[in-house]
Structures are given as structure tokens and as C-alpha cells.
């Protein structure tokens with residue numbers, strides 16, 4: 016049977032969260048691998064487990080459960096999602112719209128995303144903090160395929176300005192104030208969960224991909240549909256498979272954790288300076 020997206024389903028999830036946090040919230044953050052330490056900085060926290068939110072997706076990884084954490088960062092109201100949902104976990108693309116549509120119904124206007132990615136471009140190295148300026152999705156999948164929810168946006172919509180230029184400028188300026196530079200990157204989406212073959216990596220490089228990863232685009236494409244501005248960071252955690260001897264992914268979490276204090280400070284600075 017054809018699966019349908021349903022506005023009331025998302026509304027029910029959002030109403031549950033709004034009832035707990037008692038306010039709308041304009042800024043959301045979805046945290047990627049190894050970047051959870053941002054949560055240590057949050058004040059006046061209210062935590063809501065995904066499993067308690069009606070209709071919400073259930074995390075398939077049980078090492079630490081996914082939560083919404085509402086609170087203040089740099090004095091501003093923010094809602095964080097501690098775990099994201101990936102296609103490789105088995106969700107369908109039309110299920111993966113849910114978190115962002117729910118965020119939209121909470122009042123979110125700006126979405127900050129972080130992820131870990133492989134460094135494909137020869138000028139990118141493990142440890143680099145990168146700003147996604149565009150992506151390539153050649154996986155043949157689309158989160159907004161299927162029935163269009165007009166409450167959120169138009170059937171057909173542009174994605175040429177998906178990664179908000181103003182927010183990227185702010186991010187670059189904030190990084191310089193903190194004494195480092197961020198590289199702008201084109202993120203190439205792969206479905207995973209396997210890492211790429213060397214020949215795939217060479218093709219990705221030829222096509223213009225700087226980084227490769229298995230997340231984020233479902234969220235950005237959904238944000239584009241419902242008019243949320245996106246600022247997306249990748250931490251390059253490893254060389255792509257044609258640049259190293261053993262591509263086993265073991266360094267991904269370690270490198271993300273090593274870099275996370277720097278990225279945390281950058282995100283705090285950006286939130287401090289972001290327009291209301």
C-alpha cells in the first residue's frame with residue numbers, strides 16, 4: 016500500500032513537546048556522531064525521550080537513547096536532538112521527514128546540523144571543520160516524494176539555496192573570531208552503511224564531492240521544503256578509502272570527539288550572534 020505522510024501525525028508529536036517546553040523555539044540543532052558535548056553547555060534543560068513522543072521514530076541504536084533537549088545556549092532558546100535517524104538503519108526516506116516537520120511545528124526557523132564525513136577532496140584532512148555549501152544526492156531517493164503536505168510547502172521546490180548563505184557567512188566570521196578557518200564543502204550523500212569503494216570515491220571526486228557521508232540530506236531537503244534555514248557542519252573524520260591503507264572507520268568517532276570542543280565553541284558563538 017502507498018504510504019502517506021500525515022500532517023496530524025506530526026502535529027501530535029509537536030503538541031506533546033510544546034506541552035512540555037511551554038514555548039515555541041526558533042533554533043534547533045541535530046547532533047552527529049561524537050558531537051554530543053554541546054549539551055554540557057545547555058542551561059535550564061528539559062529532556063524528552065523520543066520514545067515518549069507520540070508517533071515519533073524509535074532509535075535503532077540502543078547504546079544511548081535519543082532525546083530532545085530543550086534549554087538555553089548562549090542565552091537563547093534552543094532545542095537539540097541528540098540522535099539523528101539514518102537511511103542505513105532501515106527507515107524509509109518518507110519516514111525521515113518526520114523530525115524536521117516536527118521541528119517546524121515547534122516554531123523552528125533555523126536548523127544547525129553536524130555530522131562526521133570522509134575527506135574526498137585532496138585539500139581536506141581529518142580534523143577539518145567544514146561548512147556544507149551544497150550537496151550531491153545521486154542515491155535516487157527523495158524524502159519529500161509522495162503526497163505533498165501543503166501545510167509545509169509546495170509540491171515542487173528549489174534547493175539552490177538550501178544551505179543559507181547568511182548563516183554560512185556568520186559561521187565563517189565566528190570561526191575567524193575564534194582563531195580558525197572553516198572550509199566550505201560539497202557533501203556527497205551515500206546510503207551506506209558500507210564505506211565507499213575506491214572507484215566510487217574517485218567518481219565522487221570527479222563529480223565535485225569534497226566530503227562523503229551517510230546522513231544530513233534527508234533533513235536539509237525536508238527543511239528546504241518547509242522553509243527552515245539550514246547551517247550544516249561536517250567534521251572530516253577520516254580520509255576517503257582511496258587515500259588510506261585501511262578504511263575501517265575506526266577513527267570516525269575518535270576524531271569527531273577530538274574536534275568537538277572546537278566545533279562546540281563555534282556553534283555557541285554563532286548562536287550568540289545569530290539574528291533573532
Ligand code: HPA
Pocket residue numbers: 131132133134205210211227228229252253254255256267
Ligand atoms: N564515508 C561515509 N560516511 C562517513 C565517512 C566516510 O568515509 N566518514 C564518516 N562518515
